Amino acid sequence: MELFSKHFKHQQKIPDIYTRDGKNISPALYWSDIPEGTSSFALSVIDPDAPGGNFIHWLVYNIPKKISSIPEGGPLPENSKELTNDFGRRTYGGPCPPSGTHRYFFTLYALKTKELKNITRNNFLKEVQKYSLTYTELIALYSKEKKQ
Numbered sequence: 001m002e003l004f005s006k007h008f009k010h011q012q013k014i015p016d017i018y019t020r021d022g023k024n025i026s027p028a029l030y031w032s033d034i035p036e037g038t039s040s041f042a043l044s045v046i047d048p049d050a051p052g053g054n055f056i057h058w059l060v061y062n063i064p065k066k067i068s069s070i071p072e073g074g075p076l077p078e079n080s081k082e083l084t085n086d087f088g089r090r091t092y093g094g095p096c097p098p099s100g101t102h103r104y105f106f107t108l109y110a111l112k113t114k115e116l117k118n119i120t121r122n123n124f125l126k127e128v129q130k131y132s133l134t135y136t137e138l139i140a141l142y143s144k145e146k147k148q
Contacts, residue, residue: 003031003108003138007072014104014140020096021144025073026058031108035133038065038110042128047095049102057104058092059083059124061116083121095142106138 007027008014016022029043041063047055060082063070067077074092076082087093095104111131119127 001031001033001035001108001110001134001136003029003106003136005029005106005138008140011139012141014095014142018140019094019142022094023073024092024094026070026092026094027140028069028072029106029108029138030069031136032068034065034068035110037112037133039114040065040111040116041067042109042111042116042124043070044105044107044109044124044128045092046105046107047097047102048105049097049100051098056086056121057094058085059121061119061124061128062114065114081119083119083124085121095140097143099144101141101143104140104142106140107135108137109135 005027018025018027042061045058060076060080063077063080082090084090085093109128110133112133113131116127
């Protein structure tokens with residue numbers, strides 16, 4: 001399975017428009033090579049380089065199996081659900097590191113269940129991993145530009 005975006009490449013800088021320094025909208029995401037037996041997808045965007053450890057930028061689940069993309073800025077596919085991120089919102093929250101270059105792991109999971117139930121931000125990864133057939137990652141990099 002492969003996850004990609006036309007807006008940035010793996011291990012490359014994510015454009016400002018998709019950060020909190022820009023318009024803070026989600027980049028378009030596309031995926032291919034779906035494994036047989038996939039019933040739905042889940043998506044997480046996590047910054048492991050945050051001062052307090054993993055910082056959650058976006059958690060989405062119950063993405064229907066017939067879907068293979070999310071458009072720039074949304075909307076999410078019908079029946080998809082979002083959980084509260086570490087900004088306290090149920091939407092995409094773009095990168096905004098306090099210092100240095102951070103990595104943002106866009107992780108897409110192919111799940112063998114059509115619908116996840118009783119999911120919270122605290123059990124998201126455990127439940128997703130329990131039903132995961134496979135996963136793929138697209139890593140974006142971002143650091144704030146120093147203003148002169």
